[in-house]
Amino acid sequence: MPYRISNFEEYKSEYQQSVSDPEGFWAEKAENFEWRKKWDKVLDWNFTGPDIKWFSGAKLNITENCLDRHLITKGDQTAIIWEPNNTEENSISLSYKELYEKVCKFSNVLINNGVKKGDRVCIYLPMVPEAAIAMLACARIGAIHSVIFAGFSAASLSDRILDTDAQIVITSDGGFRGNKKINIKEIVDQALDKCPEVKTCIVLKRTGDEVKMISSRDKWWHLEELSAGKEHLSEEMEAEDPLFILYTSGSTGKPKGVVHTTAGYMVYSHYSFLNVFQYNKNDVYWCTADVGWITGHSYLLYGPLLEGATTLMFEGIPTYPNAGRFWEIIDKHQVNIFYTAPTAIRSLMAMGDEWPAKYKLDSLRVLGSVGEPINEEAWHWYSDKIGKNNCPLVDTWWQTETGGILISPLAGITPTIPSFATLPLPGIQPLIVDSEGKEIMGNNVEGNLCMKFPWPGIIRTTYGDHERCRQNYFATYPNLYFTGDGCKRDENGNYRILGRVDDVMNISGHRIGTAEVESAINEHKFVVESAVVGFPHSIKGQGIYAYVICDFEFEDADKVRNEIISEVVKIIGPIAKPDKIQFVKGLPKTRSGKIMRRILRKIAEGEVSNLGDISTLLDPGVVEDIKNGALV
Numbered sequence: 001m002p003y004r005i006s007n008f009e010e011y012k013s014e015y016q017q018s019v020s021d022p023e024g025f026w027a028e029k030a031e032n033f034e035w036r037k038k039w040d041k042v043l044d045w046n047f048t049g050p051d052i053k054w055f056s057g058a059k060l061n062i063t064e065n066c067l068d069r070h071l072i073t074k075g076d077q078t079a080i081i082w083e084p085n086n087t088e089e090n091s092i093s094l095s096y097k098e099l100y101e102k103v104c105k106f107s108n109v110l111i112n113n114g115v116k117k118g119d120r121v122c123i124y125l126p127m128v129p130e131a132a133i134a135m136l137a138c139a140r141i142g143a144i145h146s147v148i149f150a151g152f153s154a155a156s157l158s159d160r161i162l163d164t165d166a167q168i169v170i171t172s173d174g175g176f177r178g179n180k181k182i183n184i185k186e187i188v189d190q191a192l193d194k195c196p197e198v199k200t201c202i203v204l205k206r207t208g209d210e211v212k213m214i215s216s217r218d219k220w221w222h223l224e225e226l227s228a229g230k231e232h233l234s235e236e237m238e239a240e241d242p243l244f245i246l247y248t249s250g251s252t253g254k255p256k257g258v259v260h261t262t263a264g265y266m267v268y269s270h271y272s273f274l275n276v277f278q279y280n281k282n283d284v285y286w287c288t289a290d291v292g293w294i295t296g297h298s299y300l301l302y303g304p305l306l307e308g309a310t311t312l313m314f315e316g317i318p319t320y321p322n323a324g325r326f327w328e329i330i331d332k333h334q335v336n337i338f339y340t341a342p343t344a345i346r347s348l349m350a351m352g353d354e355w356p357a358k359y360k361l362d363s364l365r366v367l368g369s370v371g372e373p374i375n376e377e378a379w380h381w382y383s384d385k386i387g388k389n390n391c392p393l394v395d396t397w398w399q400t401e402t403g404g405i406l407i408s409p410l411a412g413i414t415p416t417i418p419s420f421a422t423l424p425l426p427g428i429q430p431l432i433v434d435s436e437g438k439e440i441m442g443n444n445v446e447g448n449l450c451m452k453f454p455w456p457g458i459i460r461t462t463y464g465d466h467e468r469c470r471q472n473y474f475a476t477y478p479n480l481y482f483t484g485d486g487c488k489r490d491e492n493g494n495y496r497i498l499g500r501v502d503d504v505m506n507i508s509g510h511r512i513g514t515a516e517v518e519s520a521i522n523e524h525k526f527v528v529e530s531a532v533v534g535f536p537h538s539i540k541g542q543g544i545y546a547y548v549i550c551d552f553e554f555e556d557a558d559k560v561r562n563e564i565i566s567e568v569v570k571i572i573g574p575i576a577k578p579d580k581i582q583f584v585k586g587l588p589k590t591r592s593g594k595i596m597r598r599i600l601r602k603i604a605e606g607e608v609s610n611l612g613d614i615s616t617l618l619d620p621g622v623v624e625d626i627k628n629g630a631l632v
């Protein structure tokens with residue numbers, strides 16, 4: 001049976017086999033990796049715990065598969081191409097051998113700083129090769145990395161550091177982002193004021209700006225390297241040892257730490273990478289996601305390196321120094337496979353066709369989309385103007401919790417349909433249920449998307465709180481993994497993702513819980529209560545609409561709005577800024593005190609005439625008030 005699928009018939013037969021004999025299927029795929037010891041059992045699972053174990057008894061180190069095993073055949077081949085934010089700076093290429101050496105050296109830096117197998121290491125870095133090096137070094141010594149997107153605020157950073165119980169943070173003096181400089185170290189200093197357990201902070205020099213160094217805690221990356229040996233034999237890990245923690249938002253409470261483990265994640269991130277993108281030897285592959293998100297983990301770093309691919313990492317933003325930057329980079333590095341988010345596509349589409357028209361873009365062979373539904377207009381623009389109608393466009397659906405892509409076309413192999421994620425990958429068994437959890441069979445149906453069988457990359461737990469993992473994903477419908485997404489299955493069995501059915505928003509492809517934004521807004525001294533919903537936004541996919549009750553009479557509403565926005569930026573980060581803030585006297589609540597978000601969503605969408613049944617409201621009068629003041 002082929003590891004890499006090469007035609008539609010093969011897809012169908014692989015899919016069939018993966019369902020009739022999942023263990024045999026994945027055991028065979030796992031043969032493509034280097035193991036110190038092979039597994040005793042392919043799979044043990046139940047979704048009630050949940051308790052899911054893949055490849056039990058196996059021993060390995062994922063970095064031997066990402067690095068060591070490529071040294072003989074691909075030592076001189078480029079592993080990472082790094083393109084800096086500033087165009088006057090040179091790009092950097094790291095060969096597999098160079099990357100290996102840097103990872104070994106940094107592994108020794110970590111060890112010299114007392115980091116041991118199983119310890120958590122928080123990484124708060126801009127998009128520089130050292131972010132990849134730090135992650136791989138953690139994996140090499142068996143430490144668990146937790147990368148925190150460098151756009152998050154000090155408060156979000158300290159929350160995550162505390163939740164992981166990390167004693168070490170890896171960061172930089174600052175970062176470049178478009179024409180801005182970000183004071184990363186200052187943010188870390190603020191965060192660490194609240195994290196007394198952090199004894200060590202390793203600081204990479206990136207901007208060269210002067211920063212405060214606390215001598216008992218802060219150490220320069222480059223100085224630490226001076227005393228670190230260059231050889232490092234990787235730690236032997238168990239299949240189910242955690243590889244990383246990555247925080248993501250849910251419908252309630254604070255973000256939770258999704259835990260992925262070593263062997264299953266390795267097999268699934270690579271298998272899905274190779275089959276979805278159909279990477280060919282010597283291709284240059286570019287995923288624009290930040291390493292702070294799961295896409296950066298699975299498809300900028302692990303998937304491509306496991307393949308021995310050349311992966312491009314870009315420090316900057318699509319519009320700096322101008323709206324042609326992505327297209328210029330594609331021509332400059334002769335990128336063959338390009339993977340980005342619908343938000344980026346829509347914002348570049350809005351800049352006009354003249355931008356891509358200036359570039360050849362003839363190296364491109366495959367296009368990918370991820371993170372949110374891609375609307376038909378953006379799909380066609382991407383396919384026509386960037387792909388020149390000559391590149392399959394894979395709309396890849398997945399989640400932080402799934403570790404890898406679950407539903408997507410395989411480039412050039414299975415059909416693509418605008419705005420459809422199409423078909424499940426082999427090993428993936430989706431089903432659609434109604435609100436009672438009853439499976440909706442057949443085609444041309446719509447409902448809530450679940451999975452009935454585990455795949456190797458599935459979430460194992462939420463860090464430090466297994467019950468939360470059960471509650472969130474496995475308790476809504478017994479014996480099913482619930483995705484939180486609504487979807488449709490068309491007459492041919494193709495899936496179209498409709499978006500979240502819970503209180504999670506998707507802002508520019510970033511997942512943000514309404515509850516998180518509300519609790520940040522409520523920190524403002526005038527605010528008594530707030531309710532947040534998403535609304536359709538032409539560039540961001542969804543925008544944030546906040547209904548806010550204040551207990552203080554004020555004259556200057558815009559001033560209070562700005563203060564509330566600053567509060568949210570301070571507590572979460574700029575990605576969670578409300579787009580609209582409407583001051584209201586009351587919120588539509590049921591007699592039991594539950595906010596009826598359905599009504600608020602409708603008003604935010606501008607659909608005020610058809611609000612449905614409001615008779616269960618405690619005070620239907622508030623709806624009139626809200627409608628009259630709606631910001632649409």
Ligand code: WT7
Pocket residue numbers: 248294295369370371372373374395396397398399400401421483484485497498499500506509510511
């Ligand atoms: C949520 C997961 C997967 C990596 C990036 C986001 C939405 C993701 C698609 C897509 C429609 C999509 C879903 C999902 N989503 N990809 N191709 N089409 N919706 O990961 O932050 O964990 O968010 O993003 O709603 O549940 P994430």
